[in-house]
Structure formats: C-alpha cells, structure tokens
Amino acid sequence: METTLHHPNRFTRRRWLPAAAALLALAGGLVAPAQAQDAWPAKPIRLVVPFTPGGVTDTSGRLIAEELGKRLKQQVVVDNKPGASGNIGTALVKSAPSDGYTLVLGFDGTMVINPHVFSKLPFDTLKDFAPIGKIGNATLILVAHPDVPAKTLGEVIALSKSRPGGLSFGTSGTGGTPHIAGELLKMRTGANLTHVPYKGGGQAMTDVLGGQIPLVYTAVAGAHGHVKSGKLRAVAVSSAQRTSALPDVPTFIEAGVPDFVVDSWVGLLAPASTPAPVVARLNAELNAVLADPAVREKLRVMGIEASPGSAEHFRDEIRRDLARYGPVVKAAGISVE
Incomplete structure (x- = not known):
C-alpha cells in the first residue's frame, strides 16, 4: 500500500499565512496614522484669539494667521473668544482635540499673570498647553502729561515721593502686564505710585491726554x-534695548533701574499632547514667517519686535515669567475672584 506523506512545507504554510496576514494588518495600522500625520494639515486650522477684535494682540494674530496659511496651504481662521481677561478662549483651546487644528494666541497677561491673579483658573499654563513659539515682544512705555513737572524717570520718582498722595498711573486694567510693571517699579524704587485701572488702554490714554x-x-x-x-512726554521704555519706534526714549535700565525689563509678549500654543512633528512644523513655519522683512515691519508698526525661536525656548520663558510675576502679584495684593 502506498502511503501518502504530507509535504513538510504544507503544514508550515498553513501556520505562516495567518501570521503573515496579522503582520500585514499591524503594519497597515502603523502606516495609516503616519500617513495621516504626514498629510497634516488636511483642513483649515482655527486660531482662537481670547480677546475682542481690533486690539494689538488681535491684529498681530490675524497677520500671523494669514502668513501661516500661505505657507501651510490651508486657511488659518481667527476665532475671537473674549472674556475673563483671556481665560475663556484659552480654556476652550485647552479642551480642544490635540490634533494641530486648534491653536491659541497666547498673551503673557493670560498665560503667566492670570494664574497668580485669579483664585480659580480653568487651565494650567504648563500642563495644558504645548508651546509652539513666540511671535514677539510688545514694548511697554511710561508716559506723562506735559504739565507734569518731571522729565526723567528719576525726576518722576522723586516727585512721587515728595507729594503726600504720590502720583497716579493708569493702565488698561487690573492684573495686566502694564499694571504688574508699575507695581514692580514701585517695589524696585520706592516710588509713591497709585494704580488707576481702566477698561482698556484707550480710556487710560484719553484721560492722560486730558490731564x-x-x-x-x-x-x-x-x-x-x-x-x-x-x-505726551515719554519717560522710559521697559525693554532691554531702546525701541526702534522711539529711539530717543531711554530704557528703565539706562534711567537707573538695573535689570528692569518687563515686556508684554504674544505667541502660539496648542493643546497638550499635540504630536511633536506637528508642533515642530508649526514652529518652523512660524519662524519662517517672522524672518520675512515685510512681516517684521508690520509687527514693528504695531509696537511688536519679532522674536523667532524654538518651542523649547518659549516654554522656558513661560516658566521663568510664571515664577517671576508671582511674588509681584502677591506683594501688590492683586486678586480677582
């Protein structure tokens, strides 16, 4: 009787085919997300601006959105979500999907001052966001009505100390960067200054113009x-160097206050856990936009000095400012319930 033997490869093939199919399916599952990520952006991107339209922050965000859209070949749509000193729009982005399609225009007042000013904040600056990059620094300036009998910073400080009621200084509101800068000036120099908060920089400017x-x-x-x-008479700017917009105005450092640098900055952030390749792409494109002389000039007209850099550098600056402003807010007793 002839015995039929199974070919040794038949058994191996029956076991190998299902295994191969499983491997191919796994490979397909790995390739699909990679291809999807490589295709980013495949649809318009939303840039949430947590302030009303028309201000310097909003205007700078719209400029960057337009230029980023050109480079990414996808529209970057500005979505204004104002309220609670920027907290409402910022918290909205915290809760958005971490897919690179929702970004927030970060403002230092919201990201590093509000955490110390508000007793309850709907986000954690360091844990809830992935910094993309800084757009630039908005130089701050102390100005006086021409009738004030003091021209230099030293004279303003001396005048404030000589008057029982001191001198009042207006800002765009409680807890904003100009307010913090004024409080820091008081701490550093002993100036007798009283803060007068307004509901916007325009109202403060109207009152100082009117005396x-x-x-x-x-x-x-x-x-x-x-x-x-x-x-108006310019007293000093609180940037590290003189601003090109007003090159004749000295810095606070030049006026005798060492290391007094308080700039207001603006930048881009995404929800935490946004894929690193997407953050890297956004950072590269943002830096390319900021390298354009035409863009830099438009920002300069707004009072913003372009400041390209890495996402890591921006994260470090956010961390430093959070630590720096905490003691100032506490010492000044600034709080919002």
Missing part, C-alpha cells in the same frame, strides 16, 4: 503717535 491723570503705563503702539506729536 485727568499724570501718568500712563501702556504699549508703545498706543502712545507712539501722541509722543511724536508732543501731546
């Missing part, structure tokens, strides 16, 4: 025209 208050701490963009026309 209702002697001083205003504000962004250079808001005071530039009035200083140039002689309606």
Whole structure:
C-alpha cells in the first residue's frame, strides 16, 4: 500500500499565512496614522484669539494667521473668544482635540499673570498647553502729561515721593502686564505710585491726554503717535534695548533701574499632547514667517519686535515669567475672584 506523506512545507504554510496576514494588518495600522500625520494639515486650522477684535494682540494674530496659511496651504481662521481677561478662549483651546487644528494666541497677561491673579483658573499654563513659539515682544512705555513737572524717570520718582498722595498711573486694567510693571517699579524704587485701572488702554490714554491723570503705563503702539506729536512726554521704555519706534526714549535700565525689563509678549500654543512633528512644523513655519522683512515691519508698526525661536525656548520663558510675576502679584495684593 502506498502511503501518502504530507509535504513538510504544507503544514508550515498553513501556520505562516495567518501570521503573515496579522503582520500585514499591524503594519497597515502603523502606516495609516503616519500617513495621516504626514498629510497634516488636511483642513483649515482655527486660531482662537481670547480677546475682542481690533486690539494689538488681535491684529498681530490675524497677520500671523494669514502668513501661516500661505505657507501651510490651508486657511488659518481667527476665532475671537473674549472674556475673563483671556481665560475663556484659552480654556476652550485647552479642551480642544490635540490634533494641530486648534491653536491659541497666547498673551503673557493670560498665560503667566492670570494664574497668580485669579483664585480659580480653568487651565494650567504648563500642563495644558504645548508651546509652539513666540511671535514677539510688545514694548511697554511710561508716559506723562506735559504739565507734569518731571522729565526723567528719576525726576518722576522723586516727585512721587515728595507729594503726600504720590502720583497716579493708569493702565488698561487690573492684573495686566502694564499694571504688574508699575507695581514692580514701585517695589524696585520706592516710588509713591497709585494704580488707576481702566477698561482698556484707550480710556487710560484719553484721560492722560486730558490731564485727568499724570501718568500712563501702556504699549508703545498706543502712545507712539501722541509722543511724536508732543501731546505726551515719554519717560522710559521697559525693554532691554531702546525701541526702534522711539529711539530717543531711554530704557528703565539706562534711567537707573538695573535689570528692569518687563515686556508684554504674544505667541502660539496648542493643546497638550499635540504630536511633536506637528508642533515642530508649526514652529518652523512660524519662524519662517517672522524672518520675512515685510512681516517684521508690520509687527514693528504695531509696537511688536519679532522674536523667532524654538518651542523649547518659549516654554522656558513661560516658566521663568510664571515664577517671576508671582511674588509681584502677591506683594501688590492683586486678586480677582
């Protein structure tokens, strides 16, 4: 009787085929997400601006959105979500999917000052966001009404100390960067200054122009025209170097306050856990936009000095500012329930 033997490869093939199919399926599952990530962005991106339209922060965000859209070949749509000093729109992005399609325009007042000012905050700056990169620094300036009998910073400080009620300074509101800068100036120099909060920088500017208050701490963009026309006197800027917008105005450091640098910055952030390749792509494209001389000039007109850099550098700066402003807010007793 002839015995039929199984070919040795038949058994091996029956076991190998299902295993091979499983491997191919696994490989397909790995390739699909990679291909999807490589295809980013495949649809429009939303940039949440947590402030009302028309301000310097909003205007700078719209400029960057337009230029990023050109480079990414996808529209970057600005979505204004104002309220609670920027907290509402910022918290909205915290809760958005971490897929690179929702970003927030980060403002230092919201990201590093509000955590110390508000007793309850709907986000954690360091844990809930992935920094992409800084757009630039908005230089702050202390200006005075021409009738104030003090021209230099030293004279302003001396005048404030000589008056029982001191001197008042207006800002765009409680807890904003100009307010913090004024409080820090008081701590560093002993100046007798009283803060007068307004509901916006425009209202503060109207009152100092009218002589209702002697001083205003504000962004250079808001005071530039009035200083140039002689309606206001520039005292000093709190940047590390003089601003190109007002090159004749000294810095606080030059005026005798060592290491006094308080800039207001703006940048881009995404929800935490956004894929690293997406963050890297956004950072590279943002830096390319900021390298464009035309963009830099448009930002300069707004009072913002372009400041390209890595996402890691931006994260480090956020961390430093969080630590720096905490003691100032506490010492000044600034709080919002």
